[in-house]
Amino acid sequence: VTATAVEPVDLGHDHRLEWRRVDGVLYGANVEHLGKDGQPCPYGWIHFDQPDGWTLEAEDPPTVSPSVLCTACGDHGFVRAGRWINA
Ligand SMILES: [Zn+2]
Numbered sequence: 001v002t003a004t005a006v007e008p009v010d011l012g013h014d015h016r017l018e019w020r021r022v023d024g025v026l027y028g029a030n031v032e033h034l035g036k037d038g039q040p041c042p043y044g045w046i047h048f049d050q051p052d053g054w055t056l057e058a059e060d061p062p063t064v065s066p067s068v069l070c071t072a073c074g075d076h077g078f079v080r081a082g083r084w085i086n087a
Helices: none
Strands: 009-012 015-022 025-034 045-047 055-058 063-065 076-080 083-086
Antiparallel strands (some): 025 045, 055 063, 063 076
């Protein structure tokens, strides 16, 4: 198993997307964001490999559906064409 480290994609609005892949297969991403206290929130994980997961519409520029909601801090928005759009 080889995990490949790649540079996070800056989505704007203090959000960055970091793809996660194993053996070249893209299976999820970490959406880095700030919590209500302005500190980095440790949550924001999305995955594409399970029935209740997200749909990867495009890798470049990043587009996923449906919206991304962080149940920890309430951060909610869309990843569309490589940009974070607040919901
Ligand atoms: Zn959060």
